[in-house]
Amino acid sequence: MARGLLWLGLVLLGALQAQAQDSPPELIPAPFLIKIPLQPDFQDDQFQGKWYVVGVAGNSINTEKRAQLKMYTTTYQLKDNGSYNVTSTLIRNQRCDHWIRTFVPSSLPGQFTLGNIKRYVGVQSYTVRVMTTNYNQFAMVFFKKVYKNQEYFKITLY
Ligand SMILES: *[C@@H]1O[C@H](CO)[C@@H](O)[C@H](O)[C@H]1NC(C)=O
Ligand SMILES: *[C@@H]1O[C@H](CO)[C@@H](O)[C@H](O)[C@H]1NC(C)=O
Secondary structure, eight states: OHHHHHHHHHHHHHHHHHHHHTOOSSOOOOOOGGGSOOOTTOOHHHHOEEEEEOEEEETTOOHHHHHHOOOEEEEEEEOTTSOEEEEEEEEETTEEEEEEEEEEEOSSTTEEEETTGGGSTTEEEEEEEEEEEOSSSOEEEEEEEEETTEEEEEEEEO
């Protein structure tokens, strides 16, 4: 099951990369959330810890952007109220940047919204969905945001 989903994800990543290389004038439409797999019986405590982002694909990521992207880490830490404190650490302009945000659980285990969304000017909605994971070796996470009336999505491979 997990392997099947992983395959599906990798195929999706491949398709996205192929399309991204033609740098289309318009964004590839974001898929409906209902079409995106969701890790069954998601265990938030087991998902905690540091993940290495080894692949990113999305409708705003082109070849040029990807060439600049170095592997980065994202650490998930459960807070007392059940939200994750999510910290990404990446190298940008020769500097080590930390990017901290809150993922608030939704009614579907494994799906989250962005906490404090008003702080992010222009962001109208933000959804995170853990597609598949075995909690200690790999995960695929889907992100969808509406920013200034444009729908962006990406999939990261941890
Ligand atoms: C979130 O994580 C960062 C980095 O570990 C830490 O500095 C910060 O205090 C944490 N915030 C909360 C509310 O736990
Ligand atoms: C948990 O606390 C954070 C602030 O630390 C807040 O942004 C978030 O909405 C809270 N989550 C829930 C489920 O109340």
